[in-house]
Amino acid sequence: MSNVSNKPLRLDRYLASVTDYSRSDAKKLIKAGEITVDGLVVRDPAQGVAADAELALSGHSLRAASSRYIMLNKPQGYICAARDRRHQTVLDLMDEDNPERLHVAGRLDIDTTGLVLLTDDGNWSHAVTSPQRKCWKRYYVETAEVINEQAQLHFSRGVFLKDDKARTLPAELDILGERVARLKICEGRYHQVKRMFGAEGNLVTRLHREAIGDIVLDADLAEGEYRYLTAAEVASVQK
Template structure:
């Protein structure tokens, strides 16, 4: 299960920047000015490594790492998975939370793709989802332009070559729901992968919706644009 505290030692200046609104450079100035104490002693080294349980005081007041946050969001079309953008709304614009800019997306979706998006400020947790070494399965429902057949199932099981890439996709699981509708499970996160996989077999995605990431399924009670905190079991499943 994901911890509510950092699991590794941090530089003192980075710790201060993480748990406050100060920048790293501002944190260094606070340390230089003698306003930071670590375990009862005035700190002087911004690069000092501190444990997650260390007592750190700023002007006599304790600084504590905030409890990590984990959310699932039902992403609508028209929103991008970024912290900020000059031209488009982002998924962070849908959140009514303190300091939403500290959250990041664990597994992005295209602007026209709907469905499950996970947001957190726990980088180690999100790495378990996005790391190519973890093979975290994602499940998508799609509608396509051309009829599906059993041959596409076999092609996806073997892996296909995407345009301008030299390696096959890892084996994927396709369930044909109707002639123009399918459910696809993939364990990679290549750029526009589902759309490009359909393109590699002479088809095209017309509608794409993510249903699940690992064992976390989009809550059926969430309308587009709505979100909720993850349960303890959902957090621990990653």
């Protein structure tokens, strides 16, 4: 997959997307005659560039980088953000070029562990996070109090959370023990799982995301480790 669509892009934007140069630096290189398109020097940063055009910088061929799709086993204590003044972020766990271009497709709280997906493909990310696409997220949950069996019915109907105007979408609760369950939801409201159990008068003491759609957290990944998704895993999320 490519970051460049079939629609022509401005030359300066294309150059910034396939190199570490900023848009302003890309413009300077173009105006200086350092860039060729299909073998011809182009000095206009606004010129349109086709997806299959042959670009070169100082004689070196340039290609649009493939989109990245990554799974990370998130430990506690890290937040799902690009940067934060007080806490480490999931990007601090990664050794990647241009990490600032990656974003989290479905965030987890600082004390929640498990599967986090990161990508620079906005359409794919939207398919993961949009409630309308019903990409189910599966969580392992431990609670302070015994889980009431009525919670299964309540969750399947949707519950009203404090300060929210609409019920949650139907969710699936599988009670594994007195204080242990698995929950599947297709939304990502603020602290949703904790608030759903809170609406039942219960407190979540441990929360771990096991799967997103058909993508299951790799058992071989230790906390803090990550790997690229397989082609089949990427394709399991329909854009």
